[in-house]
Amino acid sequence: MNMTGIIFSEMYSDALNSFTHDRNMAAIPFGGRYRLVDFVLSNMVNSGILNVGVLAKQHYHSLMDHLGNSQEWDLNRKNGGLQLLPPFATEDTSGSRGKLDELRNALDYLETISTTPYILLADAYVLCNIDYRAALEDHIASGCDITMMATKETEASQIDFASVMKADASHHVTSYALDCPAKPGDFASMGHMIISRELLINVIRDYTSRGIYDFLRDFIQHEFNRGRLTINLYEVETKVLRVRDVNEYFQSSLAILDDDISAALFRGDRPIHTRVTDEVPAYYGLDCQVERCVIADGCFVDGRVENSVLSRGVKVGKGAVLKNCIIMQGSVVGDNASLENVIVDKWVTISDGAQLKGLDSNPVVIRKGVTV
């Protein structure tokens, strides 16, 4: 495979601060048994990518713990494999000043992977199941400097996209805007782009030496607007879910209850890999009522659960009622508790009889480890 994957693990960490108190964005739990990073990482592996660098700057212990020696993704390789790329500690390492700042820490890594002429830069906030090989072929055939992977929007969006593009019939980008909502027919970025290794290294060196760190604004948009950069657009037609703020996390989490979306995301021929935890299978009790749910291993369900996602090892007590809830690993919902539109982080205890109700557009979030 002549492409290396670089994963950015921090994008939208701030907007998701309810979950990123002690983990970065890539390590946010999703879909009952996954972390956000599992999707982009599995896509890379399933596309034959053997070299993956993961950029992490803050709170990355949880991510490191999750990735371990990366053997679940088959990336514990003698040649290539997964490499975590935290920054070198210097006087200016606090906070990220932009993607180029993060990539600067990966310069040595990018130099060593000289056998792969192409680099896939990928953000971990997108959930989808795609084959990057087709995108790479498209990039090479286009002859453009950079390929942006994007979805064609059919309705006006509420949340800003990092970049919004228009393209001509041959999928060459004709306009490029940053941090704005998309209109129907626009192409919205998904934080995935393909660029040659040589160009990327030159850009990192050149720009960071001048103290310029914003990859999208100062490099892509700036150069594109001056006609010095050609952008190819690769349209992703399969379902793409994004997680850019708490509400979108809630909506995307519930979206996997839809059969079609689930089938697009979890394909038998391209499995999403994750860390194995050796939980026992889930037990459904005598009084259990479950409908339209995703339930992971190790759960113990004796209440009524509807339209919800239960992660590994969640306990739902007798008489408890859950509706539109996302319950993360190891949390306990006490007997007769009632929860609606609630996101419960890991290792939370909901007391017997507790009642919590959020709005479907504004869920209640219970932080990791607390007792309610």
Add this chain to the structure above:
Amino acid sequence: MFQRKKECIAMLLAGGQGSRLYVLTQDTAKPAVPFGGKYRIIDFPLSNCVNSGIDTVGVLTQYQPLELNDYIGNGQPWDLNRNWGGAHVLPPYTQSKTESWYKGTANAIYQNIPFVDRYNPEYVLILSGDHIYKMDYDKMLKFHKEKGAECTIAVMPVSMEEATRMGIMSTNEDQAITDFEEKPAQPKSNLASMGVYIFTWSALKQYLIDDEADPQSENDFGKNIIPAFLKDGRPMYAYSFEGYWKDVGTLDSLWDANMDLLDPSDPINMRDPSFRIYARNYSAPATRIGSGAKVTNSFVAEGCTIRGSVDHSVLYTGCEIEEGAVVVGAVIMPNTIVRKGANVSYCIVGEQCVVEEGAKIGERPENHLDADWGIAVVGHKKTIAAGSVIKPKEIV
């Protein structure tokens, strides 16, 4: 050369055909038979080893070894991928002078004396891949050392009726074994051998060599080696085990052991996080429960999709239960599909089967005389045609 040394290694006899499991072991060895949603029988002894601090396990295979070899791989799921030690699959092989299959359990170990000697162990733990139980072998090893035994046999009390089908020990007040009978008509005790032995390797090695030289011997631990130890008055002790232990060598006992997982008191103690049972994992997503589904009193592994009604059942990884299907008292092995309107009751259905629309497998016991009723069993990779009926006790 500096000789490294392991205190204790395990030899797991996994070559058994398991003929009393009929269709379930037609193409696979008994230890590879799925159990409890996400496990295979062999996960229990392998996990017990790791949880007991034993990091070197020789797995002796012979009958239909392909699936088992594949499953064990480099031993990583059980943390048995070690630089020095770990899991090793040991099939019979051609030697310079002889060429033979494993003739019996003792012969299987005899043929692998060079493997055991490589680790130069003080003790060897002999296990079989036929039982569901959680056991800390380290406690048994401590007992073996305290007693100064050369052979320790794990035993547990059984009913007198069961005793007639098992190897039965008589012991004195010091737990020394005074008598051993294989399947006695009139049992003198109710202490049954669990098929778990610890031997001091130097003693066992000599007995294996002597046994091999005896042309009359069946080269079997129960029939030859243990009686020989007893006859010679070697120090032999019975280690009493308390806890769940079940031989899953028959279709009925396999079904029963699966149903024990539904017992709220958790007799197998599956949920103890400090003593986990490990298994190879296949990256299936979490289980999906559809609108209109009903799931009660059931044990369900990951990757299932349930749209029908499931009660009092164990569903293994990747099963699909379509709308209107009714599953009661069933053990359904990995990746089996139960189509719309099918009725699957009191039965075991093997891996990768398709139960077509409206088919009926098994029945509830209520409407039958005891003698007429039994669980129905469908082997692996079978298709049960639409509308067809598999009666109780039937095996297909």
